[in-house]
Amino acid sequence: MAEIVKEKIGAVRVNPNGNEFLWNGKRITIRSAHRNNTYVGVLRNMLDRIDTILATLEFKVRGEFQVWELDMETYKKHSKPQVRNPQIEQVRTKVFTEHGVLIDKVRDIK
Numbered sequence: 001m002a003e004i005v006k007e008k009i010g011a012v013r014v015n016p017n018g019n020e021f022l023w024n025g026k027r028i029t030i031r032s033a034h035r036n037n038t039y040v041g042v043l044r045n046m047l048d049r050i051d052t053i054l055a056t057l058e059f060k061v062r063g064e065f066q067v068w069e070l071d072m073e074t075y076k077k078h079s080k081p082q083v084r085n086p087q088i089e090q091v092r093t094k095v096f097t098e099h100g101v102l103i104d105k106v107r108d109i110k
Contacts, residue, residue: 001056005030005056006030008106011030018046020050030054032056039091041089041091042089044088053069054068055096064108065108067103068101069100
């Protein structure tokens with residue numbers, strides 16, 4: 001999904017091996033959550049390098065995603081370590097829809 005969103009919004013990949021991009025003068029990461037996934041997770045060490053998080057959230061129709069932007073302050077305020085991997089800080093998807101900004105819609109073309 002990161003590649004699809006990157007192309008649609010015009011972001012530029014910073015690292016060929018990761019989901020870090022430059023977009024609108026900000027360093028971002030792009031994450032996704034399918035319909036039944038209620039969390040978006042980011043590696044803790046990445047949180048210090050990025051300015052904002054874009055989450056592509058699948059809603060009612062399979063393969064259709066809304067792209068939400070959430071600032072780092074809000075992400076950190078609502079995050080908690082993942083149980084399986086405490087190096088991942090996760091936030092409920094509803095934090096994006098309640099506190100974030102809807103910036104686009106995309107389809108999974110795979």
